[in-house]
């Protein structure tokens with residue numbers, strides 16, 4: 001890996017953040033699928049970031065939410081970008097939307113960045129070197145019991161046919177934890193697990209651009225992550241087993 005990729009990527013993401021707070025073109029919305037939206041901001045941020053990254057190293061492939069990714073060699077070098085994670089939040093000016101960028105080589109994310117320009121909180125992490133919020137090193141919480149935990153459960157809005165399972169899961173967890181949160185951006189929810197604001201996160205049907213960077217942040221902050229096409233589970237280690245057992249206790253499905 002070229003060592004300057006990380007610092008160059010940081011500069012590019014910080015600069016692109018202004019596009020989210022300005023929300024220029026936010027009323028130009030298309031529906032990619034039921035309740036799955038793309039705005040002119042998503043498209044502009046992706047184009048801007050990919051153009052700048054391609055000047056640093058033209059050999060790295062681009063995997064992005066707002067493009068066709070069929071030709072990507074997943075074992076090669078890849079930028080993985082969600083230009084706006086939390087598009088529905090952005091449409092409603094809910095002020096919790098982030099740029100999520102990861103760099104992957106040989107199937108493993110090497111570094112990840114999650115930037116919330118509304119709060120100016122910049123989360124970053126490099127494999128083997130820890131995770132940071134702005135300049136401060138972060139770690140997952142040291143909670144030992146779900147009953148002492150604050151948990152975020154995603155609703156997988158693009159997959160309404162799975163809503164009964166998602167809400168049954170939310171109810172099971174809610175009955176055993178202090179309370180539930182739902183921020184509306186998986187990348188930021190993972191970053192919040194990494195810095196200990198949340199003790200755990202669970203959502204089904206996410207894509208690599210939603211969780212690639214956030215997964216690395218949680219791992220580098222000492223947390224546990226399981227991520228596949230079915231679900232993303234992230235947790236402080238002290239509650240991982242209890243949380244996962246309850247989240248995946250499918251016999252209670254409605």
Ligand code: IPD
Nearest residue numbers: 084085086087154156184185186
């Ligand atoms: C969405 C957000 C949301 C999650 C959805 C994702 P997008 O990403 O991460 O929190 O519930 O499943 O699709 O579409 O805003 O980039």
